[in-house]
Amino acid sequence: MRGAERLVSLLPSVWRPQPDAGGPDFFDLLMATAGRALDDAGIDAGDILTAHWSGFADSALTSAAVARGRAAAREPVLKPGDAGVAAHPYLDDLPRLAALLGAVPWDEPLAARERVEEFRTRLRRLAALAVRGAGTAEALRRA
Numbered sequence: 659m660r661g662a663e664r665l666v667s668l669l670p671s672v673w674r675p676q677p678d679a680g681g682p683d684f685f686d687l688l689m690a691t692a693g694r695a696l697d698d699a700g701i702d703a704g705d706i707l708t709a710h711w712s713g714f715a716d717s718a719l720t721s722a723a724v725a726r727g728r729a730a731a732r733e734p735v736l737k738p739g740d741a742g743v744a745a746h747p748y749l750d751d752l753p754r755l756a757a758l759l760g761a762v763p764w765d766e767p768l769a770a771r772e773r774v775e776e777f778r779t780r781l782r783r784l785a786a787l788a789v790r791g792a793g794t795a796e797a798l799r800r801a
Contacts, residue, residue: 661700662693715755717774718746744775752777759784 666689718724718736724746728736736742749763752774756762761784764772772780791797 660693661696662689664696665689665693715751717778718743721746721748723748744773746774749774749777752781756781759788 719738724736724742728734728742749772753763756777759781761781763777764770
C-alpha cells in the first residue's frame with residue numbers, strides 16, 4: 659500500500675475524500691505529498707538498516723542453520739570469539755553489501771578462499787580506508 663493510501667485509510671470516514679468528488683483538491687494533493695514523503699522515508703530507512711546489517715550478515719552467531727547443526731551434533735551454542743565463528747564458510751548476504759565497496763570474496767586459488775569472518779575483517783579495513791579518504795582513486799594516485 660502506498661503512503662498516501664495508508665494515510666487516507668487512517669483517517670475517520672468523515673475526513674476521507676470521496677472518489678467521485680471531481681478533480682484533485684488541496685486535501686488530495688496534501689495526502690499525495692505526505693504519502694510520497696513517507697514512501698521516500700521508508701526507502702531511506704531500508705537502505706540505512708541494510709548498511710548496518712553488514713556487521714551481522716552471514717555470521718555464525720545469528721545463523722539458524724549453524725544453530726540447528728550444532729544442536730543436532732550436541733555441540734554448545736556459539737559465543738563471540740569462539741573458533742567456530744571464524745570457520746563459518748557460508749557467504750550469502752555479506753557479498754551483496756560488500757559490492758557497495760567494490761569488494762568480492764576471494765575464492766581463487768582454493769588455498770586463499772575466504773571464510774565469512776576473514777572477508778568481514780577485510781571489509782572493515784576497506785571501510786576504514788574509505789572513511790579516512792586513503793582508499794580513494796585520487797589518494798592512490800597521489801601516493
